[in-house]
Amino acid sequence: MIQSETLLRVEDVKVYFPYRNRGFLNRREATYVKAVDGISFDIKRGETLGIVGESGCGKSTLARAVIQMVPVHAGKVLWMGQDLVDLKSSEMRDKRKDLQMIFQDPLASLDPRMTLGQIIGEPLKTHFPKMPKAEIKEKVAKVMERVGLLPNMVSRYPHEFSGGQCQRIGIARALVLEPKLIICDEPVSALDVSIQAQVINLLMDLQKEMDLSLMFIAHDLSVVQHISTRVMVLYLGSVVEVADSDELYDNPLHPYTKALIAAVPHVDKKAPSDQASLMIDGDLPSPLSPPSGCAFRTRCPKAQDICAQQRPVLSEHSSGHESACHFVAR
């Protein structure tokens, strides 16, 4: 296989939100919520990176950091070799042509006062202000057909559509500029299961057709497995395991990944009895005061003393399979 070009390289990105500002009269040290705490990854052309983790682990924040919608505290976001973090907003606006996003709530991400045609045409109007109206119309019609929206819907409003259709509108809006990378921030979480499959398959077809790269965020492991080439598991703002999709599911190393996979409900077979022991209790610890050492140790069935003292680093177990746990045999 030919080594394809790396589109996006994220290096040790940190996103901290100030929790208590060091104010004018307030001399206390500022405290931060470490939403994303040192994450690195690559996305190559035509590849899909799946990102999994439970609510509050920093998935969406990571997506927003890539697209420069939250201030990045430290680290680099290299887009085709160029760091996006220091770009001026006007230069960044230009990059957004190639870097589009699909949002979690399909209806809320569409302006209720704009018609479908206006919504899908807006990116074109924004990035090509001189494009004639007829050309915009034509491109909108083409992309609408591609995502399975009927031409007569063009003058309707978002609230007249179902969730699945709204997400198709969102996809069409992201596609109309023919971007290189689309960041999908839980695009199917708000949809019915049957609709989820349609949308996922649409995304996969489009990816093949247009040589797209996807950064696919979800909390549903089965969805991620279906669409991703590689999968990254997040816990409390940092990566616990990365592997190729099939490898991760067949051979999970980190206890958290194991627990996540065990938590996927199966219809056809009874859950093996040993999986019950893999289930984890409790909630994500507060990111304001994360546990010392390994962040997962408070809920980990294998936790030992070393976990509280030393933070495990992400290390390669086998080719392309990295995990951050003290007890993963090398």
Added chain:
Amino acid sequence: MALSPLNQRRWRNFRSNGRAFWSLIIFCVLFGLSLFAEFIANDRPILVKFQGDFYTPIFKFYPETTFGGDFKTEAIYQDIEVECLIISAGLEDCWDDPEAIIEDASDGNIDGLDIDRGWVIWPPIPFSYDTPNDINGTAPSPPDATHWLGTDDTTRDVLARVIYGFRLSIVFAILVTGISSVIGIIAGAIQGYFGGWIDLIFQRIIEIWSSTPSLYVIIILFAILGRSFWLLVGVSILFGWIALVGLVRAEFLRARNFEYVRAAEALGVSNFRIMIRHMLPNAMVATLTMLPFIVTGAISSLAALDFLGYGLPSNLPSLGELTQQAKQNLQAPWLGITAFMTFAVMLSLLIFIFEGVRDAFDPRKIFK
């Protein structure tokens, strides 16, 4: 221009609110008529035929000499002599016995001689807002056949003043509301959208500005620059724009975190376009809720200033001044009743209309 489905729905909602709809119609008729106040109440005729030619004194200045008089000043059309000159086509005898000549001319000839008989078309109320009238007895005189609502304490016709005063109040309110809303919306939008330091500094400036006693500023400015309508409009805007800022700012702060605003941002839409296209329509509903208070506030503050004697120049028709006269002349209740009724009708109509508009824009309100 075709209405979008949303606006069509709003219009339907508005129409189904009978009180608001009829208020709008009545208000439009009243305001439309008052725009042509010069044709309704004026001390100059609409049309004059004199020696076969037509004259339009409403629009043009004609000296008395045009009609065979002696003075180069404007003809005073109410004078019986001038009337006689016009009707008799400029007979010199008008100076001696105008009544007799007018009577004589009614059959088309005078002393058996054919004349080119002229005529005058008067507006229904032949007095303007600043016409001093000859009245029997002392001013203010009670309503009678000539002065339907009586006269005020300087013998000016009250009905004429109410018609002109109504127009002036509404024009003042529209100007002040329109301009100060635009300024307020822009200021609030910038504050709410950008937030942070801009918001903080702006907010402090507004706090200082809103604690400035506007009445004193108006009195001082009037003392320096002299009273005028436009100065009053300017000062009212200067202190009126703040009213909307807080509201629009709050709406923008809220809308800032809407998913579709973030989506637009992620698409690379410019700040300006996001504000105009995506956020402003949201803020408009809240703004519309506030607008009636600004309109009625402008009208009542104009009236209050006039009542105190710090408002419009005294020759302009003002409802506030009428109220003041009513207070000083309690023996003449027609002044007070007229002023009260005018304000009551005007403000009620406006409130009903805006109430309807607000309800029509409320997406949660369900109409049958």
